[in-house]
Amino acid sequence: MNVAVAITEDSLSLRAGRVAAVAGAHADAVDSEGRFPHEAVAALRKERLLSIQIPPELGGEGASITVIAELCSILAQACAATAMVFAMHQIKLSSLVEHGADADWHPGFMRRISAEQLLLASATTEGGIGGNLRNSICAIVVNGDRCRLEKDATVISYGAHADAILITSRSNPEAATSDQVLTVFLKDQYSLTRTVEWDTLGMRGTCSDGFLFKGEAPVAQIVPKPFAEIAAQSMLAVSHLLWSGVWYGIAADAVARAQAFVRAAARKSPGASPPGALRLAEVSSLLQVVRSNVVAGLKAYEEAKADADRLSSIAFAVAMNNVKIASSEMILPIINHAMLMCGILGYKNGTPYSLGRHLRDAHSAQLMISNDRILGHTSTMLLIHKQDTSLLG
Template sequence: MTSAVAPATAVEALARVDALRDTLSAGAETADRTAGFPQQGIDALKESGLLSAAVPAAYGGAGLTAPALAELAMRIGRHCSSTGMIWAMHQLQLACLAPGAESRPLLADYLRTAAAEQHLVASVTSEVGIGGNLRMSRAALVPVGEDCLLEKHATTVSYGEQADSLLVTARRDQQAAADDQVLVLVLREQARLRRTGPWNTLGMRGTCSAPQHLQAVVPRGQVLAEPFSAIAARVMVPLSHILWAAVWTGTATDAFRRAVRFSQVKAARQSGTFVPDPRLGRMHATLTMLRAEVRGLAADFADSRAAEGSPRDLTVPANALKVSASEESVRVAALALEVCGMAGYSEEGEFSVARHLRDLYSGRVMIANDKLNAVNTELLLTGEDFLD
């Protein structure tokens, strides 16, 4: 059991991440090499109280808003992509849980426990047979007395085997339509997970996102009252794209810094004959744009959440950010590889960007970009001007 005090401010949270830089960086290499969970890095984040960043202060967490969470995701992503992605996905689950705790005492109690003990929360939204559509489920809740039985075949469950609890999408009941979904909190002791396939991927290997078969029996009080469609539109989709993009931007930033350092060493050796590489300027310009896009949408999300009445629909800009960040971050890492040459191509050494490039390619398949572009195109054809 871990008992840690959450950071009081966003500045304090960033300082705690900076203090863990060496631990996170060392864990990145091990997780990538072995496709193993970055336990050392996650444990360090737990001990620093950083797993409860998104838990409201009323439940014992830091209560950080989206802009602060995005800055933390960028900072962690610089040191370890897998740890950054795990942290980001975990914070997203907490953000989805928090509003539902107001009407569900069991959820409120769990958030207090999660903050006090630094629980790790995973997501089970994927499923065999739905074609990657987040808004559809085949699995359904089955009443069993005062409880509910849930069984689901998931195609990927990131860090599911290491998580303390799971947030699972399912149909409201056996008669419900595929898009009539709810979100269910499943505690580790309530779940039976069975791995149904390997996790040996190109990148983001430390996320340990193997396919899983889930069986669980949970009290009705652990089923969120709000329909999943509303949670997805209001929180899950925009915040996931913000935090994912932040992690990718952080990872690309580290690749850029390695390219800069390589060029500095090269310049010192060549003295007056050295010609500055203009690719560094291109990389910096791209990263400046990405950081501004992440921060801008994070601020819009926070404003929307704080506003009274109907929140702003951020689907189109969130989708656009995800597509842009997943593509442009790869271009930055590719340019870093060109600048560093064989030193960048190597899997070892201070100038290696091989892991960075492999990790960043994952962004294109975490909800396929073509699907997001198709959604945005359909929405744009309604005649609304989303550039205002």
């Protein structure tokens, strides 16, 4: 079924708003029970938001990463786990949209994603290398027109709930650890044996268990471009930008709750400046810095998309790394400010001003691709590249 239609950004926001209402109603239960946000993902499917990035000729709506980041923010203001599931799905979809359109098999798969609203998961981490996604120990084995893969995937976010998994591996058993490919495996083409349970401080609803993955599929499902190219030209930048959209949404909702608290206090004492008013002004400026950081990163990405050399440049990689570092580190002080403004009502669960879930979810930001790892890569690049100091970019 082809449902390609001209959709405005406003209508996408309205659709995301309806999903956010569903997600928000179940957010506390998803967090406390550590369960997958089934209701919100069903709403994403109902609103047909899982395929919005796919080109219209393949049944999608051709939404830009900038628009998708805005939707991530809308969802995160209601339920960070739902927003992160949506973001990670769109990150994997970007690899297909940007690098699989000219392949034989992958355009048909994108049509199926659009028609059936399939949910994509990612398996890039591995026992022995951790979160170093640019190296693999496992290798895909090709035999005629079939390929087989076994991987000790220490984290597959919502892996048990996905309709397909995009998984990295060495391109063959003799390949170097950095010579990788990305392969699509459909749900009926693999088995998952849980090896690690996802019992965490925050982002509990992403259900990012570890699994032993065993799959077999047609060779045509291997994305034809090297994973190094996919990572450099789309995946890493899109990850940093969409994750930052999620983190901004978490912080924005925390500030909104603090603002509501301060306003309620002001109504009780007309004519007097309520406690927390100055902190509210301060946290507003901090939130604006995060917003500006994400917006600038999105602008840089959209401008660079037309130039493969620019997308693969050191300057671009440094800029995207800096977006991730700044966004992930700044949201914690913002939420802490909001907590201080709301006081015990922010600290307690079950109040209109509760911020415990926000604070716990936000702690994941510095760990999703470790900031220390990213800073290490950036420092290496800056040894050979001059820092861009122009305001014009």
